[in-house]
Amino acid sequence: MRAEQLREEQDAVDRRYARLDDLRAQTADRLRRTRRVGPSGSPQNRSERDAFATLYEDRLAQLDAVEQRLTFGRLDMADGSTRYVGRIGLTDPDHTVLLTDWRAPAAQPFYRATAAQADGVRRRRHLVTRGRVVTGLEDEVLDLDAVASGETDATTLAGEGALLAALAGARTGRMGDIVATIQAEQDAIIRSDLTGALVVQGGPGTGKTAVALHRAAYLLYAHRRTLERSGVLLVGPSRVFLRYIDQVLPSLGETGVVTATVAELFPGVRADGVEPDAVAEIKGRDVWRQILARAVRQRQGVRLPAREVTLDGHLVTVDPRDVADAAARARRTGQPHNLARATFVRDMLGRLAQQYVTQLAFPVPPDERGEVVEDLRTTREVRIALNLAWMPLTPQGLLESLYTRPERLAAAAPELTDAERAALARPAGSAWTPADVPLLDEAAELLGEDDQAERAQAAEDARRRQAELEYARDVLTTSGAGALVSAEVLVDRFAHSGPLLTTAERAAADRTWTYGHVIVDEAQELSAMAWRMLVRRVPTRSMTIAGDLAQTSSAAGARAWGAMLAPVLGPSWRLAELTVNYRTPAEVADTAQEVARAAHLPTSPLTSARRVPGSLVVDRVADLTAGVVAHARAALAELGTNDEGAGRVAVIAAPARVNALHEALRGTDLADDLNGGSFLDARLAVLGPRAAKGLEFDAVVLAEPAEVAREGGVGDLYVAMTRPTRALHVVAAGELPEGLAPATGPGQSSQAT
Ligand SMILES: Nc1ncnc2c1ncn2[C@@H]1O[C@H](COP(=O)(O)OP(=O)(O)OP(=O)(O)O)[C@@H](O)[C@H]1O
Numbered sequence: 001m002r003a004e005q006l007r008e009e010q011d012a013v014d015r016r017y018a019r020l021d022d023l024r025a026q027t028a029d030r031l032r033r034t035r036r037v038g039p040s041g042s043p044q045n046r047s048e049r050d051a052f053a054t055l056y057e058d059r060l061a062q063l064d065a066v067e068q069r070l071t072f073g074r075l076d077m078a079d080g081s082t083r084y085v086g087r088i089g090l091t092d093p094d095h096t097v098l099l100t101d102w103r104a105p106a107a108q109p110f111y112r113a114t115a116a117q118a119d120g121v122r123r124r125r126h127l128v129t130r131g132r133v134v135t136g137l138e139d140e141v142l143d144l145d146a147v148a149s150g151e152t153d154a155t156t157l158a159g160e161g162a163l164l165a166a167l168a169g170a171r172t173g174r175m176g177d178i179v180a181t182i183q184a185e186q187d188a189i190i191r192s193d194l195t196g197a198l199v200v201q202g203g204p205g206t207g208k209t210a211v212a213l214h215r216a217a218y219l220l221y222a223h224r225r226t227l228e229r230s231g232v233l234l235v236g237p238s239r240v241f242l243r244y245i246d247q248v249l250p251s252l253g254e255t256g257v258v259t260a261t262v263a264e265l266f267p268g269v270r271a272d273g274v275e276p277d278a279v280a281e282i283k284g285r286d287v288w289r290q291i292l293a294r295a296v297r298q299r300q301g302v303r304l305p306a307r308e309v310t311l312d313g314h315l316v317t318v319d320p321r322d323v324a325d326a327a328a329r330a331r332r333t334g335q336p337h338n339l340a341r342a343t344f345v346r347d348m349l350g351r352l353a354q355q356y357v358t359q360l361a362f363p364v365p366p367d368e369r370g371e372v373v374e375d376l377r378t379t380r381e382v383r384i385a386l387n388l389a390w391m392p393l394t395p396q397g398l399l400e401s402l403y404t405r406p407e408r409l410a411a412a413a414p415e416l417t418d419a420e421r422a423a424l425a426r427p428a429g430s431a432w433t434p435a436d437v438p439l440l441d442e443a444a445e446l447l448g449e450d451d452q453a454e455r456a457q458a459a460e461d462a463r464r465r466q467a468e469l470e471y472a473r474d475v476l477t478t479s480g481a482g483a484l485v486s487a488e489v490l491v492d493r494f495a496h497s498g499p500l501l502t503t504a505e506r507a508a509a510d511r512t513w514t515y516g517h518v519i520v521d522e523a524q525e526l527s528a529m530a531w532r533m534l535v536r537r538v539p540t541r542s543m544t545i546a547g548d549l550a551q552t553s554s555a556a557g558a559r560a561w562g563a564m565l566a567p568v569l570g571p572s573w574r575l576a577e578l579t580v581n582y583r584t585p586a587e588v589a590d591t592a593q594e595v596a597r598a599a600h601l602p603t604s605p606l607t608s609a610r611r612v613p614g615s616l617v618v619d620r621v622a623d624l625t626a627g628v629v630a631h632a633r634a635a636l637a638e639l640g641t642n643d644e645g646a647g648r649v650a651v652i653a654a655p656a657r658v659n660a661l662h663e664a665l666r667g668t669d670l671a672d673d674l675n676g677g678s679f680l681d682a683r684l685a686v687l688g689p690r691a692a693k694g695l696e697f698d699a700v701v702l703a704e705p706a707e708v709a710r711e712g713g714v715g716d717l718y719v720a721m722t723r724p725t726r727a728l729h730v731v732a733a734g735e736l737p738e739g740l741a742p743a744t745g746p747g748q749s750s751q752a753t
Pocket residue numbers: 163166167176177178181182183186202203204205206207208209210211548551582583693694695696722
């Protein structure tokens with residue numbers, strides 16, 4: 001019976017791969033033919049050809065990315081029909097549906113149907129494949145009458161097999177998709193409405209990241225018209241994290257999402273400076289909207305002593321009362337600083353022109369004063385005087401002047417204490433830090449539109465024009481038409497028909513780009529000012545906000561969603577909670593929760609999907625380094641070897657200890673395991689808890705937990721303890737933190753080295 005079912009499913013899977021291969025061959029053929037239209041094509045043809053070539057290349061990449069587990073599910077409906085569910089939708093040449101895209105409404109029962117609410121489904125079947133071979137089946141019969149009548153093999157009722165197999169698999173250093181085993185509570189979030197802000201709160205390992213990524217793919221599918229042009233932005237905590245997840249969306253057939261850290265959201269600024277947490281916390285406070293607004297106002301209509309300027313032998317005075325008056329009027333326009341400045345200058349020039357003409361022996365009608373105004377405008381002293389009164393400002397210039405000139409900061413920021421202001425001081429030209437970015441963005445809003453996006457576009461246009469010029473010269477040389485038309489003229493003729501930048505590229509270069517949807521992961525880390533910046537990127541407030549308040553480590557981060565989001569979203573956000581931990585064995589997760597609760601962290605309820613006896617080892621040692629090396633060796637040995645190079649072990653320690661442990665491990669037989677490029681790629685990595693945020697490893701060796709908690713807070717320890725998928729080795733020479741009692745109870749073991 002089983003062999004027969006396997007054969008039947010193998011046939012079904014083969015047919016779908018055959019169709020995928022056909023589509024690939026067709027697309028590759030079209031691409032080849034498009035490319036064959038060589039340099040003899042007209043420029044218009046060439047632009048068209050490029051556009052088509054890009055189209056086919058993207059399609060080919062998409063078809064290649066869905067190779068693994070193309071078909072993973074089958075629904076047998078009560079009406080006798082059958083549908084297969086897979087990574088993308090496929091139809092026969094005669095338009096019969098072969099495969100239903102997992103995001104289509106017709107696939108929803110695959111994730112949601114239960115015996116109580118069968119949604120027209122009689123049987124749900126998971127197909128387990130390796131490469132293109134079907135290796136297993138798992139049935140859930142939702143029509144219990146059929147089971148009773150023996151129509152279906154009742155022994156195949158275990159629905160969790162595919163999920164548990166996925167959870168137990170060795171990790172590769174890159175996150176995989178969960179499309180074959182999405183659970184109902186996750187599916188509800190993935191398919192939740194596009195409109196409004198949705199907060200996804202859940203403990204460690206509940207799939208927040210996975211759900212956020214699948215939601216991005218779902219939204220792009222269900223609202224392609226809206227989102228393709230405006231784009232989707234995904235904000236993550238670090239570049240390493242973004243690399244960790246960067247395969248997931250392509251494997252779901254989506255490549256157009258812009259990914260960025262908060263530090264990268266101000267085009268033209270590289271925020272790679274570092275600063276103490278306490279300073280970042282000050283910069284993250286909501287009060288900066290008043291501080292910056294005040295700092296800008298203080299640069300408008302600056303009161304200076306009266307200044308006399310001679311024009312053609314006549315004296316005019318830049319009078320502080322006029323300056324104050326004109327500044328007040330300019331401010332009343334409500335425009336940002338650099339735009340209101342034009343109003344101020346116009347007003348002042350009018351006043352100066354008035355002074356000038358009253359000194360003349362003859363009357364000058366108002367409509368003939370333009371020349372006088374123009375003369376004044378181009379007089380150097382007048383320019384200097386007006387500039388001093390209302391300087392054009394850049395966001396960088398404004399912020400730097402606050403950090404480098406204590407008297408300016410004191411005037412702008414009375415809300416801060418002397419000590420806080422002193423902490424912000426730094427030498428001119430210092431590197432920008434991630435916490436500066438939201439402040440620069442706020443300043444840019446107050447100052448008025450900068451031209452960064454235009455400049456980026458101009459640079460791109462220049463680059464493209466150069467390439468087109470070279471191409472045009474080639475064409476002219478080979479066709480002998482050089483005498484008739486210059487390369488420049490030729491390029492001008494097709495200047496606007498070239499391939500445009502993709503939405504993602506244009507969006508990433510433009511500070512004022514507004515996205516159709518923004519997804520934030522590890523959202524608990526964002527400061528109040530960072531939220532203001534993000535919300536500016538999505539005026540519709542269509543957002544997915546995934547995070548866990550118990551894992552907050554940034555001092556500027558969230559302690560409660562309501563308090564953090566109220567200033568930017570008011571009460572208009574909805575909460576969805578994830579409660580099942582899919583990553584960490586129950587033995588480890590339960591202890592981690594005890595540690596977190598002992599420190600009164602706001603933990604979410606958490607049930608673990610599986611138990612792994614012996615997965616928590618607590619070892620009290622005399623020599624910490626020797627203990628860590630021994631446990632890292634044991635953890636690597638437990639991984640064994642496998643042909644795909646999967647399996648990852650991390651040593652997590654307080655940041656101050658990371659280098660020493662790394663050095664110690666390098667001096668042992670484990671040195672080879674440490675090499676592998678970034679720590680995502682190595683079999684063995686040594687890192688601090690914050691670098692480990694959002695990541696996972698097969699086994700974690702946690703060095704000196706009390707020190708991790710002391711240096712970074714219990715939130716950091718909670719993060720570190722919840723990274724492993726199979727085993728946590730706690731190695732401690734000092735005291736253990738509360739909640740992490742040594743080896744008691746079932747499933748825990750203790751050993752001495
Ligand atoms: N439905 C599922 N099927 C298979 N694997 C799943 C499922 N849901 C989650 N996982 C796996 O559980 C692990 C944890 O998921 P994820 O990283 O998204 O959790 P998280 O809530 O973001 O965790 P953290 O808050 O600790 O960063 C990942 O390996 C993910 O692939």
